[in-house]
Amino acid sequence: MARTGETTRSKITVDDLTMAYGSFVIQRDLSFTINERDIFIIMGGSGSGKSTLLRNMVGLVRPARGNVLYEEVNFWEADHEEQQRLMRRFGILYQGGALWSSLTLAENVALPLQEYTHLSARRIQELVSLKLSLVGLSGFEGYYPSEISGGMKKRAGLARAMALDPDILFFDEPSAGLDPLSARRLDDLILDLRDSLGATVVVVTHELESIFAIGDNSVFLDADAKTMIATGDPKQLRDHSANPKVRSFLTRGEWTAPATQGVDQERG
Amino acid sequence: MTSDRAATRAPGGKRSTAGLTFRRPEAHTLELVLSGDWTLDNELPFAEGVQTQVESNPGVRRLIFDPEALQAWDSGLLLFVIRVVDLCSSRGVDVVKDGLPIGARRLLSLAAAVPERKGARKDEKRPGFLAEVGDAALDLWRSMLEMLAFLGECVAALARLCRGKARFRASDLYTTMQTTGAQALPIVSLIALLVGVILAFVGAVQLKVFGAQIYVANLVGIAMVRVMGAVMTGVIMAGRTGAAFAAQLGTMQVSEEIDALQTLGLEPIDFLVLPRMLALFLMMPLLCLYADLMGVLGGFLVGVGLLDLGVVEYFNQTRASVKLNDLWIGLFHGAVFGVLIAVAGCLRGMQSGRSASAVGDATTSAVVTSIVSIVAATAIITVACNVLGI
Numbered sequence: 202m203a204r205t206g207e208t209t210r211s212k213i214t215v216d217d218l219t220m221a222y223g224s225f226v227i228q229r230d231l232s233f234t235i236n237e238r239d240i241f242i243i244m245g246g247s248g249s250g251k252s253t254l255l256r257n258m259v260g261l262v263r264p265a266r267g268n269v270l271y272e273e274v275n276f277w278e279a280d281h282e283e284q285q286r287l288m289r290r291f292g293i294l295y296q297g298g299a300l301w302s303s304l305t306l307a308e309n310v311a312l313p314l315q316e317y318t319h320l321s322a323r324r325i326q327e328l329v330s331l332k333l334s335l336v337g338l339s340g341f342e343g344y345y346p347s348e349i350s351g352g353m354k355k356r357a358g359l360a361r362a363m364a365l366d367p368d369i370l371f372f373d374e375p376s377a378g379l380d381p382l383s384a385r386r387l388d389d390l391i392l393d394l395r396d397s398l399g400a401t402v403v404v405v406t407h408e409l410e411s412i413f414a415i416g417d418n419s420v421f422l423d424a425d426a427k428t429m430i431a432t433g434d435p436k437q438l439r440d441h442s443a444n445p446k447v448r449s450f451l452t453r454g455e456w457t458a459p460a461t462q463g464v465d466q467e468r469g
Numbered sequence: 470m471t472s473d474r475a476a477t478r479a480p481g482g483k484r485s486t487a488g489l490t491f492r493r494p495e496a497h498t499l500e501l502v503l504s505g506d507w508t509l510d511n512e513l514p515f516a517e518g519v520q521t522q523v524e525s526n527p528g529v530r531r532l533i534f535d536p537e538a539l540q541a542w543d544s545g546l547l548l549f550v551i552r553v554v555d556l557c558s559s560r561g562v563d564v565v566k567d568g569l570p571i572g573a574r575r576l577l578s579l580a581a582a583v584p585e586r587k588g589a590r591k592d593e594k595r596p597g598f599l600a601e602v603g604d605a606a607l608d609l610w611r612s613m614l615e616m617l618a619f620l621g622e623c624v625a626a627l628a629r630l631c632r633g634k635a636r637f638r639a640s641d642l643y644t645t646m647q648t649t650g651a652q653a654l655p656i657v658s659l660i661a662l663l664v665g666v667i668l669a670f671v672g673a674v675q676l677k678v679f680g681a682q683i684y685v686a687n688l689v690g691i692a693m694v695r696v697m698g699a700v701m702t703g704v705i706m707a708g709r710t711g712a713a714f715a716a717q718l719g720t721m722q723v724s725e726e727i728d729a730l731q732t733l734g735l736e737p738i739d740f741l742v743l744p745r746m747l748a749l750f751l752m753m754p755l756l757c758l759y760a761d762l763m764g765v766l767g768g769f770l771v772g773v774g775l776l777d778l779g780v781v782e783y784f785n786q787t788r789a790s791v792k793l794n795d796l797w798i799g800l801f802h803g804a805v806f807g808v809l810i811a812v813a814g815c816l817r818g819m820q821s822g823r824s825a826s827a828v829g830d831a832t833t834s835a836v837v838t839s840i841v842s843i844v845a846a847t848a849i850i851t852v853a854c855n856v857l858g859i
Contacts, residue, residue, distance in 0.1 A: 302824035318509060327548050328509075335576065337583030343591035347824045366509070366543040393579055397572035 211272075212237040212369065212401045213258070218267035220253050227253055230428050231267070233420045240395055240402040240415045242435060245422035246450070251405045252296075254422065255373055258403070260288055271369075289317055292362030292400075293371045297378075298354035300346040306333065306357045307342035313364040332360040336390065352383040359390070363398075370394070372404040376411050388414045409453060413439070421447050485540060489514040491522050497530040499523065501553075504538035507546040516552035523562055532557055534568035546573055547580070619816045623746065626738045630747075635739040642744040649710045650752035654759065656705055661760035664701050665689055665767020673776055682776040686786035689768030695795040698760040699802035700847055702753065703810065707839035711814035714745055715835035718818025719828035727819070737819065746811040753807030754800040761799060794859050802850060806843050813838040 213235040220227045227250040235241040243251045256262045258269050260276060269276045271287055279287065300309050310329045314320060320328070333339055336356040346354055355375065362370060372391065376384035388411050395402050406412060412419065412435045419438065421431040423446060431438050431447040439451035448456045488504035499522060507513060523529050532553070539546075550573070554564045566574055596604070629635040672688040718741060721727050727737050765787060772778040814835045821831035 303826035320509060324509075324548070327552075328544055331544060331547060331551065331580060334580040334583070334585075339583065340585035340589035345824075347822065347827075390579075393575060397575035397579070399572060 209239075210237045211235065212239075213241075213403070214268075214270040215254075215258065216268040216270060218254075218257065218269065219265045220250055220257055220262075221265040226265070226427060228422055228427055228429070231420070231422075233429065233432050235401060235403060236418065237401055238395065238399055239417040240391065240404060242412050242416040242419035243403065243405045243422065244407055244412060244419055244435070244450075246407065246424055249422040249424040251407075251422055252373055255371060255403070255405050259291055259293055259371055260284060289365060290367055291369050291371060292365070292367035294355065294358045294362045294373065294375060296373045297351075298346070298358035300354055300357055300361070302346050304345075305342065306338065306344050306346070306349075306360075309346070309357065310361045310364050313361065317365060328364070332363055333357070335363065335394075336360045352379050352387075355379065355387065356390075359387075363394070366398070368398075368400050370400050370402045372402065372406075374406055375404060376406065376408045381410075384408065384411065385414075391415055409451065412451070421450070484508075484511060487511050487513050487545075488538070489518065492535070493526070494533075495531075497528050498533060499526065499529045499531070500533050500535050502535045502538065503546075504540075506540050507542040507549070509543055509545040511545070513545050513549060516549055516556055519553050520556045523557060523560060529562060532562055532564045534566065536568060536570055539570070542570065542573060547576055550577060551580075615820065616816060619819070620812065622738050623742060623812060626736065626743050629739065630743060635743055636735060637740045637744050641740075642748055645744050645748035646752055648713075649706070649748050650755060653706065653709060653752075653756060656709065657702055657756055657760050658763050660701055660705055661693070661698060661763035662767040664697060665693060665764035665769075666771055667767075668692055668697070668764070669768040669771035673771065677776075682772070683778060683782065683786055685768060685772050685776060686778070686783050687790035689772075690765055690787040690791040691795060693764030693768070694761045694791050694799050696799065696802060696847065696851070698764050699753075699757045699799050699806060700843065701764075702756045702760045702803060703806035703843040704840060706749070706753065706756070706806070707810050707813075707836055707843060710749065711810040711835045711839040712832045714811065714814030715818040715821070715832045716828060718815060719821030719831040722819070722821045723823045723825075723828060742811070742815040742819070745815055746808060749807035749811040750804055751807075753803040753810075757800055757803030758796075761796070798850070798854060798859065802847065805846050805850070809842045809846060810839045813842060 211234045215231055215233050215235075218231040219229040220231075231254065243254055245251050253262065257264045258276075263277060268278070271290075274283065274287060276284060276287060300306070301312070304312065307326075307329045310332050311325050314325045314328060318325075329342065330339065333342060336359050338353060338356055338360065341349065341353070341357070346357070349357070370391075375387050375391065379387065391402060391404070392415055394400060402415075404411070404415070416435040419432065419435045420429050421438070421444075422428075423430045430444050431442055433442075435451065438447055442448045442451070445457075485505040487507045488502075490502045490504075492500040492502055494500050499519075501519065505511075519532070523532075534550075546569075550564075550566065550569065557564050566577060569577075626635055668689050669685050672685045673682055676682050676684050676688075718727070721741070727741070730737050730740055769780075769783055769787075772783045773780055817831040817835035817838065821827050
């Protein structure tokens with residue numbers, strides 16, 4: 202780890218990416234940059250390929266075309282070792298938490314530490330307690346995932362994602378299935394972690410409240426156009442986007458394009 | 470001042486060792502000067518060193534941090550501070566965290582924000598030996614009751630089926646019949662043929678001594694048709710189909726598909742268990758018949774190929790020794806095994822918990838239950854046939 206300056210640096214660059222299942226193209230020509238320490242939102246309607254994009258970015262699925270760059274390293278052209286090293290810097294929170302059901306919460310958080318560090322068992326135990334207390338789960342070390350609620354599973358998943366002090370955190374639908382208060386708390390936690398860890402955060406979501414509460418920057422994927430139709434600060438997009446689809450989405454359909462204006466925009 | 474924990478160092482980047490020195494700016498204040506990289510991949514100073522300092526300077530009432538020379542930090546620094554706070558609080562020394570990097574301060578307050586919920590921590594104490602035996606016995610009793618209840622439900626479902634009131638999709642029955650029947654033919658062929666060959670070999674070695682090789686046909690014929698064909702098919706189907714049933718129903722339990730059937734007013738037993746049970750009940754005798762043929766063929770290959778028996782001679786000897794009764798008994802075995810495997814697989818699947826490991830346990834348990842019940846049923850049927858003289 203090293204000290205960073207105040208200037209914004211690009212952390213992740215998605216370059217001309219095309220995603221496809223076989224010959225079926227999901228999204229094409231995706232190009233955007235994620236700045237260091239930004240909370241970047243990948244949004245779009247259901248079935249627009251948000252989660253698939255995330256899977257392409259974290260190295261689970263190889264894109265049909267294009268590159269994903271972490272700082273200067275091209276993930277999909279790097280050798281296996283380099284890819285593994287990059288992936289160790291990611292913390293990923295999956296939709297349902299994806300905790301390993303046969304391990305307790307403490308063992309879930311400890312596993313990455315045991316695999317990738319040379320720390321003593323006592324130190325690992327202390328770290329596990331620290332990470333679980335960061336997400337408000339102190340005392341739940343001995344519980345199995347099946348014994349805790351959905352919200353707690355997500356938080357435990359977050360504790361596991363943070364185990365190796367990652368500098369890039371990925372969240373797949375973090376507030377899906379949570380009550381409004383828990384969702385709000387998770388949003389606050391994401392903000393807190395970004396501010397204190399100095400991590401770059403990528404969030405896949407379509408929850409408007411979360412998008413406006415935490416998003417610094419965003420990309421909007423459209424299922425019909427099969428590509429991104431907007432990128433920028435979500436609040437700016439809501440108020441000023443030229444694309445009626447984006448504005449309608451971000452205002453929950455309350456904003457509708459004036460008839461003539463809409464036609465103009467479509468022509469443009 | 471270092472305000473941020475920063476990005477992971479590039480490979481080969483220089484790492485400086487974590488340093489800790491002490492200063493006494495005031496009589497009752499001890500200042501901890503942190504320097505270098507306080508990261509977990511580094512050798513970090515022990516908090517106990519601070520304790521020694523505090524103890525050797527009894528006047529110290531306050532502890533402050535100076536991170537001027539701190540270059541990078543991660544959870545390692547947090548652990549150190551938490552430990553220092555723990556050690557100092559019992560000695561009445563106040564730890565002032567204001568000097569720490571802002572990010573670290575936020576994380577520390579976040580970690581302390583939600584106090585441990587009372588009673589949440591699990592009792593780590595292991596129960597005594599007797600308690601464990603007792604728990605195991607109670608579990609066994611409970612699982613026996615559950616098994617009986619499930620059997621009862623299956624019988625009730627069969628009764629509904631006979632009255633034409635059970636509801637399931639015919640297509641489910643056909644697909645299950647195909648996967649459990651036709652698609653099992655290759656593995657049944659291989660195993661049954663080899664069992665026939667093995668029986669013939671073992672028998673031939675003994676019978677040759679008396680010049681009675683021709684009786685290999687009797688041995689293989691009767692053994693395969695009466696019991697071995699059914700038992701071998703049963704064991705194959707337990708591993709192949711019983712396990713599949715348990716895994717399917719267990720996964721349906723995990724994804725709440727069974728709940729969805731129930732709330733729709735459909736009996737999961739009728740809808741899921743009946744077609745599987747019927748399919749195996751119908752397919753097992755057919756598979757047994759096929760296994761019998763394959764086994765006899767295996768014996769025939771050894772007899773004709775290695776023992777110089779004639780083709781017609783072997784055929785006639787087999788026909789003379791195997792009675793129709795033997796065939797019926799073999800097929801009866803098969804039908805019984807079919808029901809047992811289906812019931813064990815479905816029972817374990819329906820009882821499965823809602824996690825990946827629970828589905829694994831259910832599958833294991835289904836195979837074990839199937840094989841145990843196959844062996845037990847064989848013993849019972851054999852004794853019963855003996856008593857009845859058939």
